[in-house]
Amino acid sequence: MASKQYTKEEVAKHNKQGDLWIVVDSKVFDLSKFAAMHPGGLSVLLDEEVAGQDATNAFFSLHRYEVLQRPQYCRLQIGVVAGEEQQIFPRSIGALSKVPYAEPTWLTEGYYSPYYKDHHRRFQVVFRKFVEEVLLPDAQAREEDGKRPSQSVFDEMAKLELIAMRMGPGKHLQGRVLMGGLVKPEEFDYFYELIMAQEVARMNARGYYDGAGGGIFIGLPPVMNFGQPAIREKVLQEVFSGKKYICLAISEAFAGSDVAGLKCRAKRKWITNATFSDYFTVGCRNDQGGMVVLLIERQDGVETKPIKTSYSTTAGTGFVTFENVFVPYEYTLGPDNGGLQVILSNFNHERWGMACGSVGAQRFIVEECLKWATQRQVFGKPLISQAVIRSKLAAMIARVESAQNWIENVTYQMTHMSYKEQASHLAGYAFLVVDAQT
Ligand code: HEM
Known part of the structure; x- marks a missing residue:
């Protein structure tokens, strides 16, 4: 951050096109080159109350604070005004918001809740920090470039057992060290999951939110609840360790599925995380017309193509085709004709x-x-x-x-x-x- 000090008089000399400085909240910005590219136009910046002046009020009445945090605009700062101090600060990482109604009552000072215990509160503090330090920067970058969430983020989540925790309470958490030991498996309940879902939603990155485990959230439960023990253990370990991905391929289950014995020939659409999944939890019909759910591993004959949706491609939404794919019998999830119940x-x-x-x-x-x-x-x-x-x-x-x-x-x-x-x-x-x- 630039720390060179300028007097107001010095700043005031730079008040014309090609040599244009302004002050926002004690910080001096050199807009000489940027002014011509300014989305709000050049003329507003040349106004006599703006050019070479303290334009704090004008700036904040038209821009969100976050504009000044973007790297391309941070770089325009060349120093500070001597004797002045910054008055406006963003919320610090992990802190609660002071804006009214920005937090649920259980997180608002002076209010109570019958639901949340101290251990939930401890978790919320640490998890918000994790979201803002680890997930948010990756979310912003991936929403921009449309690529899937970074492997390093899955690795971090796996290290803290967050992927396993996202599946809710249950036997799958036993013996795991949750959040570095902060959370006891026996205390973990659905309120933890509620906290996780709401903290992640604060990133305002819906595509990324689904990309970073949406497929696991809906594709893994049938394996957990209906898979053969050996298959279940293998898939759970792979997915919880952040090394493999699974998605739920159900859409269009009632139209176009044509399953012959243990081979299936089918298409699935709008499948979240499909483009990077290793496993597909697939609802389809057997040749008696009954509904069956199969766990299909990516292999020759499984093809995934990205689909453009209203949110970003970081979610990995795809079109899936299965062409003469072999599925071992033990990869059936639930009873032979009991697929509907599983779904x-x-x-x-x-x-x-x-x-x-x-x-x-x-x-x-x-x-x-x-x-x-x-x-x-x-x-x-x-x-x-x-x-x-x-x-x-x-x-x-x-x-x-x-x-x-x-x-x-x-x-x-x-x-x-x-x-x-x-x-x-x-x-x-x-x-x-x-x-x-x-
Ligand atoms: C450090 C200085 C400045 C930077 C980096 C900057 C940047 C931007 C950016 C990125 C936008 C697009 C909208 C947004 O993303 O919020 C914008 C819009 C605008 N800016 Fe600036 N700006 C600066 C100073 C000013 C000042 C001093 C004024 C003075 C009046 C001004 C007036 C406007 C106006 C009128 C718009 C259009 C707003 C709208 O369409 O609603 N800007 N500016």
Whole structure:
């Protein structure tokens, strides 16, 4: 960071096209070359109240703070104004937001919750830091270049057993050192998963969020719950260690599947993580017309092609074709004709997980809107001084708060129910909450 000091008088001399400095929050920026490329135009920068002047108010009434954090704009800073100190600071890594309603009540000072214990709180602190230090920089880069999440990120997640933790509580966590020993496997419950989903959603990188394990989240449970023990152990170890990837290939299960014995010839579309998956959990029909779920390993005859979707290609969404693919009988998940039960039993956890992330993302939007409405000046006043804007914000906040309370209630029910009970009691709730939130 440039630390050269300038007086206001020195800055004021650089006030014309080709020699243009401004001050924002005590920092001196040389915009001489950038001005011609400025997305807001050159003329605003040449205004007599901006060129060579302290333009802090003008800047923040039109730009988000994050603009100044982008490397290409950081580089424009050449020093600071002598005797002045920075007044505006971003939230430090891992810290809670001070913006009202930006955090759920259980994380807001002065409020209480019956659900979260001290061990959940300790985990939230460490996990938010992990997200902001490890995931977020990779998310920003991958959303930009469209490549799949970096292997180094999967390695970091595996080291802390985060991939295993994302699958919820259960036997698969026994004997594992979770989050470097911070989390005890026997204390791990669905609230941990809720915390993880909501923290990751704060990255505002939906494609990346799915890229970094969306396929595992929905493709692995059928293996965990219905796989033959030896296969299950092998696949779980490979996936939890971040070395192999799995996805759920169900879409179009009722149209076009043509399975002959242990060979299947089929196509699947919109499959999250397909382009880089090693395993495919595939719903298809056998030649008696019954539904069966197969675990198919990538091999000759399995082809994946990227599909363009409304979010970024970092999610690895793909079109999958299976052409004369051999599937050993023991790679059947669940009973021969019981595929439908396997597929349906997967839905509750998937829907609940989606709703958790969705509420987290909506809360992040509330935070961004509140910040912007307070900062943005229109007709000489902050945007939030308009009643219509306050009314819209109030409606957004009410929606997020009700959703958070609802999802916490469903999560609490899950912590007291077996997987089977969840399937019979919570299917309706899981559907309704996801329907209301997505
Ligand atoms: C360090 C100095 C500056 C940098 C790096 C910068 C950068 C940018 C960028 C990246 C945008 C695109 C929108 C966005 O990403 O938020 C933008 C838009 C704009 N900037 Fe600047 N800017 C600077 C200073 C200023 C100043 C001092 C003014 C003074 C009035 C100004 C006026 C505008 C306007 C009017 C827009 C268009 C906003 C809109 O379309 O809503 N900028 N600027």
